[in-house]
Amino acid sequence: MKKIMLTLACMLLSAFAFAQQANGPILSLESNILDLGVIEEQGEISREVTFTNLGNGSLILKLVKASCGCTTSNWSREFIHPGQSSSLTINYDTNGRLGPIYKTVDIISNSIDGAQTITITGEVKPRGSLQSENYQMGNSSYPTDRP
Secondary structure, eight states: OHHHHHHHHHHHHHHHHHHHHHSSOOEEESOSEEEEEEEEOOSEEEEEEEEEEOSSSOBOEEEEEESSTTEEEEEOOSOBOTTOEEEEEEEEEOTTOOEEEEEEEEEEESOTTOOEEEEEEEEEEOTTTTTTSEEEETTEEEESOOO
16 A cells, blocks of 8 residues: 555656646747858858747746857847747857867756757858859859959
């Protein structure tokens, strides 16, 4: 009898804990990968990342932290109510950073799902290197360095 009561108590406690977790804000990113593509070394570039609160409580971003100093972010400190969308800006400084890009940005919020990570990918080419390449347009090839 004690085993049955203990099992029932554990099940009830687990159900209560799950029900508590199901209530609250849920941060849903439009994408957790931000692909910058192939870009020229040109200083700081900025991209918007959109997210939505799919939960039933107000969402607040507490901290948006980049993996290095070449990446920064700007975000609203306002509450995002259930069903609302917002965005944050991610800035990447390309100066002196030629080659592949692999950076991360962690989003700390009050979401019941915990922290989320955006991965930034791409490649930085030397300044002016992409302007002299030819790009295919239909059946013809056009240089991009025309006056």
